[in-house]
Amino acid sequence: MSTTVDDELWSAIGDPTRRTMIDLLLADGPGTATSLSRRLPVTRQAVSKHLAVLDRVGLIHAEPAGRERHYQVDEAQLARAVAQLSAVGATWDARIRRIKRIAEAIERTRHNDEGE
Amino acid sequence: MSTTVDDELWSAIGDPTRRTMIDLLLADGPGTATSLSRRLPVTRQAVSKHLAVLDRVGLIHAEPAGRERHYQVDEAQLARAVAQLSAVGATWDARIRRIKRIAEAIERTRHNDEGE
């Protein structure tokens, strides 16, 4: 039933701003709160909070560089997160397919009954 | 960069309680707010609100039956949602792989330079 420890991972990825931030970090390489905020519709402080969340769940990690803090995606952790995403998706897919099979079986039975 | 209309879909699926509710509806078939709340650590009213959210984004739909409202997963919509999930995952995976390729290329270049 999927409700376990990785809930924090989901809610980390669930936020659209955070998802875009991950996109930007992957596309453009490491960045700071300020550099990210320039490419997002939110303030630097909001970005900073999101970075803290992503850092806490381990999806990114910071590297202090002088007066700046360079954030960078932890590829292994993100890969793990993606795997969990698709796991849930796969589960749902499987259940949907099972339901459809059952529905078809019932359909067939009904036809047989009518045919008698 | 993935930040489009389907944000509501993500945030619908992003909530752990709502994910579990979808799980339950898929596993046990249609259910009511009350029946779901009995299998969840939240009150009926909370479940009711979540059902409203899922209904609004089209992942489930209600079917009034006497004094009860039976909710049921819209398989087509859920399949669409799952597809979007895995699309984002695939994008990230692709970017991670690209980064790794580039990193390896740099690594090779460095070795060549040292070799001269």
Add this chain to the structure above:
DNA sequence: AACCTTTCGCAACCTTTGGTTGCACTGAAC
């Protein structure tokens, strides 16, 4: 050294959202 600029972190505040309790309503069953 003194100054200005940039980046950051912290605190206060607002709004939305997930959750609660309480109550009034309605359909079914006795």
Add this chain to the structure above:
DNA sequence: GTTCAGTGCAACCAAAGGTTGCGAAAGGTT
């Protein structure tokens, strides 16, 4: 008709996403 289970609506609370407004520290300029 009374009772009982299921629903909906409203008020309220806490946490999360977002804002503005500061003060502090690292870097570049003169």
